[in-house]
Amino acid sequence: MRDGSLEVVRDDAAVVAGTTMTPVLRAALLAGSLPAGAVAAGRTAAWVHAGRLAGTRSAEHLDVTYAAGGHRPELWGAGLVWQAPLLRGDVVELAGVRVTAPLRTVVDVAVHVPGEEDATRLARVVADSCGLAELSRSPAGITPR
Numbered sequence: 001m002r003d004g005s006l007e008v009v010r011d012d013a014a015v016v017a018g019t020t021m022t023p024v025l026r027a028a029l030l031a032g033s034l035p036a037g038a039v040a041a042g043r044t045a046a047w048v049h050a051g052r053l054a055g056t057r058s059a060e061h062l063d064v065t066y067a068a069g070g071h072r073p074e075l076w077g078a079g080l081v082w083q084a085p086l087l088r089g090d091v092v093e094l095a096g097v098r099v100t101a102p103l104r105t106v107v108d109v110a111v112h113v114p115g116e117e118d119a120t121r122l123a124r125v126v127a128d129s130c131g132l133a134e135l136s137r138s139p140a141g142i143t144p145r
Contacts, residue, residue, distance in 0.1 A: 040099040
């Protein structure tokens with residue numbers, strides 16, 4: 001294999017260099033990583049929706065949520081797990097992978113991502129990348145926890 005023929009996009013995934021990365025492709029790269037019944041959320045969903053704009057640290061984590069009353073998924077490595085009521089519009093399916101919808105991702109990032117500055121920046125990146133820019137410019141803004 002020639003140097004530069006692959007581009008690492010997550011610790012455990014690479015694509016052919018020059019591949020256009022879309023939310024559907026990023027979600028597909030998560031397919032084998034998510035525990036059964038889990039939904040990609042937080043920093044992981046931010047990476048799916050916003051890609052590199054979400055930062056490399058977002059791609060390093062596997063944050064998941066699961067429906068209230070469900071079995072807590074076992075998670076190995078860096079990442080967060082939380083239980084949450086998941087309403088109909090809170091989850092989208094991309095490439096067969098369940099991911100929190102952009103607006104729900106903004107809320108989850110603001111609530112669950114450690115570090116107020118990191119959470120605010122990441123929530124704004126997702127909002128801007130997904131056509132929710134008016135949210136990040138509203139008088140209330142995006143304020144973590």
